[in-house]
Amino acid sequence: MIENNKSYSNIFLNGILNDNPIFRLALSMCPAVGISTNVMNGLLMGIAVLFVQFCSSLTITLVKDFIHPRIRIPTYTLTIATWVTVTDLVLAAFFPVAYKSLGIFVRLIVVFCFITMRLDVFARKNPVFPSLVDALGMGFGFMLGMMAIGGVRELMGMGTLLGYDVLGFRPLLFFVLPCSGFFVVGFMMAIFNYTEIVYNRRKREMRSVA
């Protein structure tokens, strides 16, 4: 179906830009609000989601011919649950500190809607390699979104990035509060909407001038 390299990059960028799970689809907002207090948490959560998405896509795309369409959703759920269990145990064994800061959200990757959605929309219908590229794109999209929110909150709240002192002072301590996640996500979405509105208006003006 998809053969040339250009469309691979399209599939990859689709997950990061057009179908970004956090800012575009607004799915799985819980970790984006709950644990995005710093960049490190966002990065770790992103890696966990990337791993789960990649492995589940691989599994589903390999066995897609044997799944009866009527039981496909339970199959997806169980596949994701298996890989989440693997991630959970690995994180708990090798990175206990990070595991503690992520809390219950690692286990809740099971119910992240966009993973199931990608399995149903993409991995079920496409061959192995494009599915993997798509999974990587979605995973990186999620990771970048989480890191962006975490970066804003860490920079504004503590004046640091990844633990290093960048600004030297704390601009707004409010952003360290747990509930500021809602505000940060809301403001960032509004900024994205605004750029899109301005961009469309420019395009329309250009067209009317031409």
Added chain:
Amino acid sequence: MTKSTLIRWFICFCILLGCTACKTEHRFVKRTEFKKTNIIVLCFAGPVDESWANSAAFRINEKQDPDILLKVDRVELSKDRRTLTIFMKDPLNTSNPHQMVLPDIMSEGKSQGTAVVSVKKLYWGNLISILIGAMFIYNYVFVKYLGLCVYLGVTQKKSTAIGMGFTFTIVIIFSTSISWFLYQYILKPYQIEFLQIIVFIGLVSLTVQAVDTILRKVNPILFKEFGVYLVLIISSCLILAVPLIMAAQNYDFFESLMLSTGAGLGFFIALFLMACVRERIDLSPIPESYRGMPIAFIVSGLFALSFMGFSGMSIY
């Protein structure tokens, strides 16, 4: 008719609970309770001697490890000599029951014997505190940030919010009770707790499917109203988070029942509040770039700020 019978049974039940709360193991010690984190208060039936209170060696330990004795800082006797306040050196873990040995209690020159009493939180008080905690203090939407997808998805209209909240509460109570049985009687005895994610998510899907089928046959009108929300429930983080928290805290059946009820009602409250606000937001002039999701997030942030006012509260 049936209502009055129900009320009578309810009163009996309350009295029974009250009786269990007052009972202690010794006839002379009327009441034992924790105050704050490092104070134990004892109430006696009669006045005790001050010399006894100041000189007696109290043995206080947690029930599960009797070897570790906890140190007493000082002891205070009230004016009528019936209430004894014991200050501990270190803060106590008040969620565990503690055991206390009072050697040879002296009351007006007569010995009342040695008393072994336990100090613990009231069981039903604990239940209520779990319920209120899950509803307000640790509200799952505004304080723990779970279940946001469904929360943002169904709060466009007040009627859908109420429908969803109602269905959700019922499903979460069912699924958490079943997961409790499965966890306590299958996962724990066979030591396969690491499978809890797979088991719980499977169980939740099954419960939702079962409720769907039963409702369709039993009450088609209700199904027409609430059937839409049933499918959405599986995609909510909250429905999986509650059994996981229940398993992590090792709650008993009634505690997990209270936890799930509180979580469901707290979610209901969150949905209802948000739906009320969003209905009005639709009519008000807001900037174009804030329309839809962004303003919803900012309003939720304000709600979360106000719910922070509950933090630090504790009942019992």
